[in-house]
Amino acid sequence: MLPSRILGAVWTPLAWAVAVGALALGAWAGWRAVVDRPVILRQLIAGGVVEALMLVEVVVAVVKGATGDGPADPWTFWGYLLTTLVVLPVAAAWSFAERTRWSSVVLLVASLTVAFLHVRLVQVWVG
Helix, strand or coil: CCCHHHHHHHHHHHHHHHHHHHHHHHHHHHHHHHCCCCCCHHHHHHHHHHHHHHHHHHHHHHHHHHCCCCCCCHHHHHHHHHHHHHHHHHHHHHHHHCCCHHHHHHHHHHHHHHHHHHHHHHHHHHC
């Protein structure tokens, strides 16, 4: 099992990687909205990669919390983290069903939400 110190060093960069990935996905979706295009499958796959990073982040956070080295405010932290886990899949399903440029807008808003909440997650983790 990984020592808690190594997991602590992994969690924050992982959270920033999720935020940057969500911003990149949001920029891509924003561009497609500007040029009046719907979401494409490659964007949904990119969203899946961001979601997979978030799942790894959840595992690391659970292990850190179990070892007694969790976030400063656990209720807020877990509320934000569980919200981010739901936002992208819901937006992806909505974007896949809506085949207009508004699907890109939905993905843009969801991506910005995930990025913002991850910045807050880092702040809450540190305290």
